[in-house]
Amino acid sequence: MTLLDSLTTDTLAAPLADPAPGPLAEVVGAGVPVPLVTGGTVPYANLDYAASAPALRAVADHVATALPLYSSVHRGAGYASAVSTAAYEAARACIGDFVGARSGVDGEHVVVVTRNTTDALNLLASAVAGPTLHLDVEHHANLVPWQLRGARAVTAAPTLAGTLAALEAELAATRPALLTVTGASNVTGEVLPLATLAELAHRHGARIAVDGAQLVPHRRVDVAALGIDYLAFSGHKLYAPFGAGVLVGRRDWLDAAPPYLAGGGAVRRVTLDGTTWADAPARHEAGTPNVLGALALAAACRTIAALPAGAVQAHEEALLERLDAGLRGLDGVRPLTLWAGSGEDVERIGVVTFTVDGYPAELVAQYLSAEHGIGVRDGRFCAHPLLDRLASGATAVRASLGLGSSAADVDRLLGALRSLLERGPGWTYAGPDGDHLPVPDPRGLPEWLGPAGLGDLDLDGAPCGD
Template sequence: MTAVLDAPVCRPTRIRALAPVSGADIAVPVAGSAPLRYANLDYAASAPALTAVADQTAAALTEYASVHRGAGYLSQVTTARYEQARETVRAFVGGRADDTVVFTRNTTDSINLAASVTPGDVVVLDIEHHANLLPWARTGRARVVSSKATVDETIFALDAELAAAPAALLAVTAASNVTGEVLPIARLAGLAHRHGARILVDGAQLVPHRAVSIASFGIDYLVFSGHKLYAPFGAGVLVGRSDWLDAAEPYLAGGGASAAVGIDEIDWHTGAARHEAGSPNVLGVISIAAAAEALCDIGFERIGQHEEALVRRLDEGIDALGHVRPLRIFDDAYGRVGIAGFVVDGYSPRQVAEHLSTRHGIGVRDGKFCAHPLLAKLGHPDGAVRASFGVGTGSDDVDRLLDALAELAPTSR
């Protein structure tokens, strides 16, 4: 499979990783050579832990105890840390002072919670991750709008749907988990509000890459996952307006959600506790707060510049190859985060992913990325390949991917 290059490939100046992440120096076995440093290009599935996050989470273990109902010193310390995490997260995403911050298991869990409290129809696009399709479909109140060739045309279609009949909510992704394309969230929020609807934003693929402000953008509900935010310890977040959350039945029935329990009557809490029954994932919550602080320390302007340079390097390299075809939803996308979906002529997605892994020590994702309708819409119902990256990625990782893809050129077989 090895391609013979006629001349050396000249590439721009080397770009170094912005921040250390766990596992950055791990070596993995490859066919026909000594182990290679693992090139993790699968951040969109689960990002590695920032070293700062792993260190803070490990330190919290020494004072770990139950939260909210313990009188002991460690329980008090852990409760304070858990509740402070809410305020850290609220500030991180520019939440309003009266927003409720609910900790969940992941983005999917957060959207299922939102679906359980939404009092009416929900308008969604057909390009969504299953997490922002299936919970609404299960309610029987989802109205799915087909995306168009451009963002502007798609917004026009959403406008028409919201005008046609009342809806309680517009639920949209902020950045595609297949292509990385970003939607204009503030514009969509204004559209929803003009029609008397609220907006829920799936921020799973945007929050780790760009600054988000609930208040400034006009977002009513924002959901995201810790494991995509360099805090892979199994926790998620829903931040948003309290009235629907307080009016709905508790998401889970159990201890912590209840203020008083009798045989014939139950008094449920309001606020976050109403939907956080049972023992919470304390360490997961602490890790999310630690990640929020670490990313703010790095600075989203630096993060954006870093990822933009890597995206440009990857896009230019793919364009030069010719036999690798990038996926795009829109002709006028509002930029991209560090995600690139593509297919390779003559190879199945699994063949490409296995070649990258077994011969080059590169980790990518292949398949349909929990976005089956979108892959079918893009003309690839059998799936594609996705490379994704972030603050722990350098140009060496991107260059290794491009060199490995060059070996799959049709003339090399």
Template structure:
């Protein structure tokens, strides 16, 4: 792509794909699940409209239709929970209590594990960080949510090697060097999609006297997790990445550390009794759930997990494998595009691909994909700065990610548009502003919801 500083030169029609290879409409897998907004038409520059292609699901996934329907059914019964005597209050209490059971079942929780409802994965890992009685060992490939919270009790960062085998050796050496209370890693990289061997890592941690926690924000929407079978001690995840974008997440794991940790929030619902000079705090999940819970968010998570179970992991894996292969093969065929990866010996990856360009700005490309082609991706370093800076040669990357609602046509539209933009640049003029690359003359109407 030609280098661009403040603007680009107009080059013709906004949505034309002249010169792109012919593709067969409908070839390849279609969407596996129904998502809210799947058929949404959005405006593009020049006055046209196209079907929106969402390849930014690794950041936030749209709601399953089943989740939105469940939320709509729950809303008329929304009320206060725990101690309310009214019928609606009892219904809302049941929603929260039943959701806890669904979450525990979905992640294979042990009988005495706690299911603490949080705002998101970041909130869950900050809660766990306050409960860890010692150092935590992490890898440098972590999302910031699993890198920053551990500094309060002692964080030791192991730089991942070029292979997973060498990285496991480095982790073992670090755990042997000085005992640690916890090893915490991502289940799958949000930058490369590479999946880590969680059972192997759990054994490694336990063999050296540490517990094992997993940031499953990326992994859980794609793969089942079984705490009891795998030996994982704690798992954290977000509803908004698992097709339940209603502001809730969860931390699930062993209760002993959580029962003696400082309450995550100080307030009503977390206490047995309060006096002017102190309080007696509860044990169990309620200790860390002060205030009115996100009843609707919890209901949404339970509905999303139920929908994932209905779809089944074999179908999810097959769908994603077909799209991931299509995505990576297409990217490999575009000159001037390099796909980032962390490990030379890991073939298991989620439907995530981050690329860097030999020339030009990925931010400009991402803006043009959206404004001219109706395709949503993400540009930047993806809240994984140490990892990105180690494996990339440019300042930023461009990430495309697929999910249960993605089709082969979505992937093909992205590849065709990216090929055109890399070869010829955008068709409209863009300026680099403090908010990023923006069309100089944006004639797209703002949505009514804005």
């Protein structure tokens, strides 16, 4: 019996119902062999989509096709520049269409290409003239920029209905300029009712911004239909990890805001006495933009839009049900939720965060990688206030699903967790700062990184993961 056979037969609590979903789309790196500390290799089980999703094969192919004619955009007379300019602006339009952006002078949305969601929300924060309101469950990208500007935080109630009531009361009392919320929690996967929140915000004279980093890769979002004024999301979470994100939003605030960066491309005219700035989006895209990143993001939007209606949600829900059922059968594994246990019908995307009794989250994540070839995330997920509430400040483990995920990935995770609970880790894990790295770590790095092994590297990382 092979290692993979053992993980999916003798370690699961009970057989799970068929059909067993396979990947919905081809991603780069699917099935790549990764080394184990115990020797040999297994196909990588990527359950870390919520941090960064792998590139869709169609996205990588599109970038490779565009590279021979890559050039700087706008104002270039050469053929490559003309092609790149046309492709860049077509990508902007495609991204806007994917999320239902309105066009036309009346209520027009503009699409500003940024580096990522954090960059997009910082840009928006620089454009808001007036107080802002947000929940305490936000990713730091949708919390820290507003905190620096004196925003008010509303504590999420134990129920979704109570949370909506608390938000409405604060909107009525403070009349902020903007309500900014996550579309889906990067910790619990729970989805907020955006149409309801947009109606509440507008009723009290506020606009609404949505951190769509987690929601957009999992659900189609139509900003016009939902009444969303601003939407930010990242290419690296939408299967286009080429360094681009976007802010899609109403033009007036963005046209009136100071340029996000001062420099070429953001101007109409410069003299030694002053500068006349361009309107958005050029106003906030100074310097040479990430043309290939924008093209990659547009290619991801096209590829996902071409999938059958409802296919992404159905694929994910089948895997999430399988994962939930398996975790419920593991005594000592405790999923973290905001409202899912309240009896309300709370929609979720494929993000599950949990703790394991008796084991630090860092050790669990290292064990899953080192002994089973499974990639998950551990930490506080750049959502420290929320982890303070849900895990008393402790760290946790997050497994997240995507287009390339399969039932086999879920089953390997469940089998590995059952093995940990029943037999403990099969390797030694230690570290000077409680990072629980495998000791020794004989796994080698790919040839293109040189002769060193993982055990030779400093993998401490940042204090909070994405």
